[in-house]
Amino acid sequence: MMQKRKNISWFLGTLLMMVSVFLGATEAYALPVTGIVDEADEKSIRGWALNPSDPLAAVEVKVVILNQTSGQVAAELYTTASQHREDLAAQGTGTGDYGFEITVPWETYGNGAYLVEAYAAGQKLSGTKVHGVGVTVPVTTLRSLGTFRTTAYCPCRQCSGKWGGRTSTGTVATANHTISVDPRVIPYGTRLMIGGVIYTAEDCGGGVKGRHIDIFFNTHGESRNYGSRSAEVYLVP
Numbered sequence: 001m002m003q004k005r006k007n008i009s010w011f012l013g014t015l016l017m018m019v020s021v022f023l024g025a026t027e028a029y030a031l032p033v034t035g036i037v038d039e040a041d042e043k044s045i046r047g048w049a050l051n052p053s054d055p056l057a058a059v060e061v062k063v064v065i066l067n068q069t070s071g072q073v074a075a076e077l078y079t080t081a082s083q084h085r086e087d088l089a090a091q092g093t094g095t096g097d098y099g100f101e102i103t104v105p106w107e108t109y110g111n112g113a114y115l116v117e118a119y120a121a122g123q124k125l126s127g128t129k130v131h132g133v134g135v136t137v138p139v140t141t142l143r144s145l146g147t148f149r150t151t152a153y154c155p156c157r158q159c160s161g162k163w164g165g166r167t168s169t170g171t172v173a174t175a176n177h178t179i180s181v182d183p184r185v186i187p188y189g190t191r192l193m194i195g196g197v198i199y200t201a202e203d204c205g206g207g208v209k210g211r212h213i214d215i216f217f218n219t220h221g222e223s224r225n226y227g228s229r230s231a232e233v234y235l236v237p
């Protein structure tokens, strides 16, 4: 009799464990949030966001505005995606009540080019926009290539050996411009935006393999300060 009871509690314990593992797994496979930043103009930022796991709930959206030159965050604005969008309803996207529009006090951020990104449930929506304040920037949508490991180098012997400031494509390495890449992953001549700065892939290095980008700095101190960071990389058309 004792033996049997022991077996039952063992069975219940195992069952509980399996259920919690299963629940953990379902959470990991939660459907990703979908949505996009459609437009950023001098008045507002517009887009939509939907959580397919809970299509009747309005999603909280965080809009992040970054200075394209410095990479600094100019503002984080919050709104709820609950406006009716006939285009979404017409294409069969749930109720269609997933639109958002947020007024932006651009004039308070100062002149410059700004990147507009939006997040919902901790995930980035597609469609990064560029908006200029007092400057003209081409209206483009930057495509994210995802996260890369980024490191830094300089012309010193320790970083560049006998190459110095010369790149493998024959150019003179320039700060805020030159990056070293694995040309099998990023072809030479590709323009990438990292941390708000637009770089050109024009160098390679023995230690730069796969999804790794080495950023050129003028001095060893600056490159040492940069260290190693994971960064989202955008393809600039």
Ligand SMILES: [Zn+2]
Binding pocket: 153, 154, 155, 156, 157, 158, 159, 160, 219, 220, 223
């Ligand atoms: Zn160095």
